[in-house]
Amino acid sequence: MTSKILMKGNKAIAQAAINAGLECYFGYPITPQNEIGEFMSDEMPKLGRTYISAESELAAVNMLIGAASTGTLSMTSSSSCAIALMQEAISAMATAEIPGVIISVMRAGPGLGNITPSQGDYFQATKGGGNGDYRTIVLAPSTINEAVELTYKTFYLAFKYRNPAMLLADGMLGQMMEPVELKPFDLKIPDSSEWEADGIGEGNNKRPFRKLVSLHMQGNDLILLNEKLQRKYGTIQENEVMYEKYMADDADILITAFGTVARVAKSAVEKARSLGIKAGLFRPITLWPFPSEELKDAAKGKKTILNIELNEGQMMLDAKAAIDGVCPIELLSRLGGAIVKEGEIIEKIKELSSKYTCLKVISDNPSKNESQDSSRGHIKC
Amino acid sequence: MNSKDEKHIIIAGFGGQGVLFLGTTLAEAAMIEGKNTTWIPSYGAEMRGGSANCYVTISNDEIPSPIFDEADYGIFLSKAALNRFEKTVAKNGIAILNSSMTGENKSRNDISYIMEPFTDLVAKSSETRLLNIMALGLLIRKTGILAKDSVLEALKKISQAKKADFLRFNIDSFEAGYNLVKETIKQTSKC
Numbered sequence: 299m300t301s302k303i304l305m306k307g308n309k310a311i312a313q314a315a316i317n318a319g320l321e322c323y324f325g326y327p328i329t330p331q332n333e334i335g336e337f338m339s340d341e342m343p344k345l346g347r348t349y350i351s352a353e354s355e356l357a358a359v360n361m362l363i364g365a366a367s368t369g370t371l372s373m374t375s376s377s378s379c380a381i382a383l384m385q386e387a388i389s390a391m392a393t394a395e396i397p398g399v400i401i402s403v404m405r406a407g408p409g410l411g412n413i414t415p416s417q418g419d420y421f422q423a424t425k426g427g428g429n430g431d432y433r434t435i436v437l438a439p440s441t442i443n444e445a446v447e448l449t450y451k452t453f454y455l456a457f458k459y460r461n462p463a464m465l466l467a468d469g470m471l472g473q474m475m476e477p478v479e480l481k482p483f484d485l486k487i488p489d490s491s492e493w494e495a496d497g498i499g500e501g502n503n504k505r506p507f508r509k510l511v512s513l514h515m516q517g518n519d520l521i522l523l524n525e526k527l528q529r530k531y532g533t534i535q536e537n538e539v540m541y542e543k544y545m546a547d548d549a550d551i552l553i554t555a556f557g558t559v560a561r562v563a564k565s566a567v568e569k570a571r572s573l574g575i576k577a578g579l580f581r582p583i584t585l586w587p588f589p590s591e592e593l594k595d596a597a598k599g600k601k602t603i604l605n606i607e608l609n610e611g612q613m614m615l616d617a618k619a620a621i622d623g624v625c626p627i628e629l630l631s632r633l634g635g636a637i638v639k640e641g642e643i644i645e646k647i648k649e650l651s652s653k654y655t656c657l658k659v660i661s662d663n664p665s666k667n668e669s670q671d672s673s674r675g676h677i678k679c
Numbered sequence: 680m681n682s683k684d685e686k687h688i689i690i691a692g693f694g695g696q697g698v699l700f701l702g703t704t705l706a707e708a709a710m711i712e713g714k715n716t717t718w719i720p721s722y723g724a725e726m727r728g729g730s731a732n733c734y735v736t737i738s739n740d741e742i743p744s745p746i747f748d749e750a751d752y753g754i755f756l757s758k759a760a761l762n763r764f765e766k767t768v769a770k771n772g773i774a775i776l777n778s779s780m781t782g783e784n785k786s787r788n789d790i791s792y793i794m795e796p797f798t799d800l801v802a803k804s805s806e807t808r809l810l811n812i813m814a815l816g817l818l819i820r821k822t823g824i825l826a827k828d829s830v831l832e833a834l835k836k837i838s839q840a841k842k843a844d845f846l847r848f849n850i851d852s853f854e855a856g857y858n859l860v861k862e863t864i865k866q867t868s869k870c
Contacts, residue, residue: 304707304718330722413722474719474745475703477710558744565743640743 302477307442307467308333310478311401314449315373316341317483322348322372324361326380329413330469331403334375359384359398363391366398367510369494371453371487375401377469378419379410382427388462389428393512393523395493397456400434400464401449403472406635414635415469417557420612423466424586431524433531435463435538436585440560442478445471448583454485459534460493466585468608470558470637531587539592540583545571546596549578551650554593554617554627555606556582559638563606566643573644575651585613590620601654603627604646606638626654684739686824687747691732691764692756692777697811700837701754702733704815708825708833709737717745730759737824752822754814755781756797773822775814793821795859807855809848816856827857 305313312334315323323342325335335351342349348365352358358374365372376384381402391398402423406416423436435455439445449465456463498507514520544564546552551570555563560581570577580596580603582589597603602625605614611629618627630646632638688705692698699720709716720733734750736742749769755761756777768774770789779798795817797810807813812834819830834853838846 302710304703304710304716469722470719470745473722474717475706476717476742476745477715561741562743565741637744637746639748641748 302479304475305442305478305480306333306473306475307445307471308403308473309337310442310480311375311445311449311465311467311472312337312341313480314446314483315399315401315453316345316347317480318450318453318485319371319483319487320347320373320453321370322350322361322365324350324352324358324365324372324374325376326352326355326358328355328377328380328405330405330415330472331375331377331401333472334401334403355380355383356387359387359400362398362400363387363394363396366391366396366456367394367495369490369496371399371457373399373401373453375403377403378405378407378416378422381419381422385422385427386429388426388434389430389432390512391462392428392432392434392527393430393514394510395460395527396462396510397460397490398462399452399456400462402464402466404466404468406469406633412635413469415471415473415558415608415637416633416635417468417559417608417612418633419466420556420585420607420609423464424588424616432527433461433534433586435459435461435534435587436466437464437540438466438556438583438585439471440557440581442471442474442476444583446478446480450483450485454487455534455538457488457490459530461530461534466557468558535587538584539587539589541589541592542579542581542583543596544579544581545576546578546580548576550576550601550654551578551604551647552597552600552602552625553577553579553604553606553643553647554582554613555579556585556613559606559608562638562640563643566640566647569640569644570647570651573648575647577647582613585616588616588620590616593617593620594622594624597621597624600625602650604630604643604650606630606643608632608637685742686737686752687750687769688735688737688752688754688818688824689732689750689764689767690735690754690756691730691760692754692811693729693759694731696731696756697809698731698756699733701811701815702735704812704830704833704837705735705737705818705825707837708829709735711832711836712825712829714739714825715742717742719745730757730763732760732764752818752824754818756810756814757781775818775821777810777814793817795856800855801852804855806848806851809852812849812852813856813859816853817859818856820857820860 323338407418437448439448452463553563567577706716706718717736753768754775761781776794777797778794779796801810834849
């Protein structure tokens with residue numbers, strides 16, 4: 299029997315960060331992620347590591363810039379309206395190529411909103427509220443076990459690419475408990491000795507000074523930096539995409555969903571199959587880099603995509619761009635802290651199944667369908 | 680009720696009654712039994728006084744969402760909890776009431792009620808003083824959703840971290856609740 303522990307998502311994430319070798323935690327309280335800071339305040343001092351309860355989120359994220367600049371594994375954690383306060387610093391980290399890790403446990407917005415679970419910060423996480431052409435690596439777990447695994451990965455990717463990286467969970471995942479297997483940290487944090495601001499040394503051991511800055515006033519420095527960053531983002535897009543497909547290959551209706559919504563969708567897929575409807579699931583795990591090519595491939599030949607989110611279709615914009623019209627896409631959304639129920643998904647699948655039944659007739663007749671791609675195939679019958 | 684073998688339990692009362700502890704023990708016992716389980720509390724400002732509730736799911740399959748609309752079983756330890764959550768008990772489900780606080784009014788006829796004056800019972804005894812765990816004992820005996828041994832093991836696991844007395848109170852309270860059913864059954868068979 300595996301040694302499973304019944305653990306809250308927030309605590310599991312905090313423990314995973316410690317396992318990964320976290321040296322510095324900076325945070326300011328906000329529900330629904332308070333257990334992260336609470337756990338850190340207990341555990342980090344015991345290990346001789348640093349826990350600082352910052353005076354504000356702005357302070358916390360700037361402490362993160364400072365600590366991570368020295369190549370130290372560091373993180374902050376917060377939620378929605380307080381992650382909003384950190385956007386300037388995230389853009390600065392991306393520009394100065396500082397591997398700060400941010401845990402974002404979403405609550406409902408906009409504004410201060412409330413503390414109920416939501417996915418309303420997909421844009422905030424993947425597009426960023428900071429300025430300029432920067433990218434944040436964003437990983438979205440759907441179970442607590444996966445939250446542990448992806449917390450490890452977030453630290454690894456931040457250091458591998460010298461880039462801010464974010465674990466994006468929601469209040470439900472943060473607050474719930476389920477049995478979790480805390481696997482040991484099995485990744486090697488990439489070496490930072492070539493770039494970290496660790497002091498120039500003394501006497502004969504002095505090395506040239508290094509600077510990690512986000513202001514680039516000289517000549518065409520900023521042009522060159524942007525080009526370099528874009529090349530890096532291209533490499534990340536090429537190498538780091540993660541996604542899960544579930545009963546997707548032969549599906550007629552493909553659901554796209556991330557995070558906790560995907561676990562409800564998965565169950566709905568099984569129920570739909572038991573009703574004779576071929577449903578499947580495509581779950582992006584990296585929200586940036588978004589699995590665009592992979593989704594486009596998966597979408598080919600589908601009658602429709604059903605995109606489900608606890609926001610008004612924020613990920614759907616990426617999904618739409620990705621599938622580029624190979625099939626239609628529809629939205630099922632819940633806002634303001636409402637969650638989507640399995641029954642509602644099944645009803646929607648049934649509705650789509652009858653709506654697109656005519657498609658089957660068209661696509662079953664190759665002579666009529668050959669010159670038509672399936673996106674145009676869903677003409678009204 | 681759902682088609683899978685998933686069991687949904689809502690536990691509700693007010694802060695201090697051990698609502699979340701009851702739920703945690705249940706989830707821990709489910710895990711010990713090798714089942715999948717989820718637990719989610721009411722969280723945030725609500726925890727600092729007033730109502731408390733948690734949702735527990737136990738299943739042999741993967742559990743989609745920790746939050747559900749309909750509970751197979753409800754444990755309601757206060758009047759406010761009953762008022763708020765009685766409607767969430769599924770048809771043919773079971774509601775366990777702390778009748779010391781909820782009264783004995785049965786407002787639905789499509790669910791079964793088990794009523795015990797837990798608050799009064801624990802007030803009478805220095806040994807079985809934990810009304811939440813007494814209600815848990817009753818739930819386990821009445822529904823058989825988990826083995827008694829799994830729950831005792833869970834109580835040991837959780838209580839040991841605290842102290843021996845705490846474990847003893849827990850076990851005594853659990854047994855008292857568990858045996859409440861025996862008496863109820865006897866009474867029923869008499870009449």
